Amino acid sequence: MRPSFVLDRASDVSLQDQIRTGVIALILSQAWLPGHRLPSSRVMARVLGVARNTVTIAYQQLVADGHVITRDRSGLFVAGDLAIARHGSGGIAGIADRAPADHFQWSRRLPPPPNLPEPRLANWQQYPYPFLDGCFDDSLFPADEWREAASLSLKRRQIVSWSGIADDDPALVEEIRTKILPRRGIYARPDEILLTLGAQHARVLSLELFCRKGSRVAIEEPGLAELRALVAARGGTVAPQLVDGDGLIPGPSLADCDVVMVTPSHQLPTGATLSLERRSALLALADTHDLIVVEDDFECETNYLDRDYPAMRGMSGGNRVVYIAGLAKVLDPGLRLGFMVADREVIAHLRELRRLSVRQPPPNNQRAAAQFLSLGHYDTMMRRLGREFRARQIALRDALNHYLPRAIAIQPLRGGTTMWVRGPDGLDVEDFARAAERCGVLIERVEHYYAETPPPALFRLGITSLPMERIRPGIAALTAAFNDVAGNRAAPPPILTGRALREKMSGARLDCRTIYGDPCTILLLPDGTMTGRAGYEDEDRDTGRWWTEGDRWCRQWQSWSYGEISSFAVAVEGGMVQWIGADDRVVDWALISRA
Structure with a gap:
């Protein structure tokens, strides 16, 4: 029988591993039943267009793993005991297609879906100029350093150590407590720190603890649509708080709130930094009106264009602040490790809430992250990212200043990885984004960040997703799209000659x-x-x-x-x-x- 899979010679996965994966898929889908004889290595090699030795190596590993058995002078056969694992597995490819249709009306039992923005294009990496924040070009990831840390965490004595941990890894907590938090002006005991599955998990835990039915939660405007959806799901009310170039504007409307969610280092999504005066004012308001402040410091270590401000948790009055942060954004898509800092009784409650869902972040990832920090790789990476992001931000600023000096405006930045851009009056950002995409440029529309009607002509540019050498040609292409949409031809004043x-x-x-x-x-x-x-x-x-x-x-x-x-x-x-x-x-x- 000809195998129903093909090999991808451009893939990073070896041909031997692709053959193993293909054979296992045929077995699990019941295309090859127990006792089925596999094609000989000679036949399989001819069909797939590879060397016979490549197939032989793949077959040997399949035998070693128990998927295939050998019979003297008869060949290789699918192992019979795999049938046990397949019974009842209707979701396996090839079985679900044969299952009877299910006519249960789930729509009667499901709540309306939350109003969330559409996910980013899955194929964003295929565009030459993706100015998208939160997506990362692979040159930023410290592959060799992380490989070393992960390898150390998988040594037998290390496995014995972390496999018995039923909570947070003390090694990682100590690294965070002594190396990351002091740079933010925060000094905490181990029982005042909780590990999470990234910053979003920490936001969810915060709202689960502090947002009840009828609670008023102050959220920055613009701000994350996911936060508004979480508040609504818990029966709370969102109180939008306006943001300007100095971050959230502390105002009298906060007096009626129970919780305020704030992103002080680089406001999400505008990138504005909350001024020191406003941090103090917000803490004073919180004390006067008994507010809980959730400080989301997700970009705390990218203030590379100016001096840094301390975290609100470390300031006077910071005892009513719940601090959220994570490891570097470039690690987050794959690692998903964050942490929270608060008074010990708050952390104890948050720990119990976490146990109801995920219990704890994967211990092997915790130990690998601890090794990464202890070896100094994290500090080295942050210095490198600081230099790289600074160069990219300046390159983006200079390119915009060169190609679109009078067409757009940006607000001054202290660092971060985004630019909040205002186009000319009358610019249709939806048309502009489509025209830019036709030129190979991806920009981020920002309507979904607003709870109320957004101001016109705004869009967002990020620098994490493309290397510096592509920034200038990307803005040149964006300018061509802008000129097509805006049609900004000059009026005919007198031309000097x-x-x-x-x-x-x-x-x-x-x-x-x-x-x-x-x-x-x-x-x-x-x-x-x-x-x-x-x-x-x-x-x-x-x-x-x-x-x-x-x-x-x-x-x-x-x-x-x-x-x-x-x-x-x-x-x-x-x-x-x-x-x-x-x-x-x-x-x-x-x-x-x-x-």
């Missing part, structure tokens, strides 16, 4: 703002050189040259705009100068005066 162009620009002072709101001043000196300074303290400086070629004004910076030559038509009307690029589109503008 020839001598008038040079006279107008020579000795001019240009004042504008970067896309992240910082002031920028450029001086065009009569000798053809130019100087630029940006920032509130002129911390970003560059020099370059300018010239005219016919009716085009040209410039080249040393570092800004990638040090490349750019050429524009120039229009001046009143005290404003506009640079007009290809297809008569305005690419930038500034106030113009004499230096």
Whole structure:
């Protein structure tokens, strides 16, 4: 019988293992019944187009594992005792298809599904420019270091140690307590720490403990739709709290709440950092109105663009704060390990709630994570990620400033891995996202983060999902999509030409703002050189040259705009100068005066 599986020669899985997997699938689906004779290694090799030795090795492993038995001078046969495991397994491939149709009306017994956003595209990695936060390109994962930690955790003495643990691994708790928490200004005893299956599990446990029927839970606006769904499922009421560039705005509406959920390090989804003044104000409000504060510090170790603020749990008044965090986001998709910090009686209740569902995170993962931390790999990884994410954020900021300087605005960031972007009035983000996808670019729409009507023209860009060398071409492709959708062609103010162009620009002072709101001043000196300074303290400086070629004004910076030559038509009307690029589109503008 010809086997009904094919080999994927581009796969990371060896051909021998693919043959083993294919044979086991045929056995479990009852395509090959107990006692069925397998094709000879020669026949199987010819059918699959592989060397006979490849099939022989696969068959030997199948025999060693008990899936197949040998009979002298008769060949290989499916083992008979596997039939026991198959009885009653209607979900196995090939059996469910033959089962009678089930006409039970489940819809009468099921509650309405929660209103959650659609999942991201499963094939996002096939797009050249996926600007999606929370998805990771494989270069970020510390494969060799994690392999070493996992290997150490699987030594026999280690297995004996962690296999008997019925709760949290003391080794991992100690690593978190002594190496991660002190960096956030938190000092905790072991019984004040609980391990979870990632940050989302910790959020669920927090709401299970503190949200009852009739509870009012303050959630950031915009914020996670999953949190709103969890509150609704427990009979609570969501009280949206507005967010601006300094994070959640503590206001009088918090007085009527029981719990407030806050993401202070990098607000999810805008990336704003809660200012130190607002952290203190929120803690004071919590004390006055007897609020429980759940501090979701999911990006606590990515404040690489500015000085860090302490966690609210470690501040004065932090005893009423339940702290949530996890290991680095790049580890989270595969590891799913987080932790909570609170007073010991709170942790004791949370531990009992956890026992009702998952009991504990897998002990082998706990021990591997403990080894990863103890060997210093976690600190090394975080330093590397800090450098990489900083470079990517700056590359994204510079690319946006280069290609879309007047079309969009972003808020200043202290770090993190996202940019919250506001487009021009009238931009249809749904159409824009579709046009971007046609150009190979994925952006994130943000309507689902809002409990109420979202502001227009907002979208989100992430940097974890593509390497730095693809950021600039990705924004160039995004700009093409933007121009197609926005149709931002220039009005026809007077275009300067020839001598008038040079006279107008020579000795001019240009004042504008970067896309992240910082002031920028450029001086065009009569000798053809130019100087630029940006920032509130002129911390970003560059020099370059300018010239005219016919009716085009040209410039080249040393570092800004990638040090490349750019050429524009120039229009001046009143005290404003506009640079007009290809297809008569305005690419930038500034106030113009004499230096």
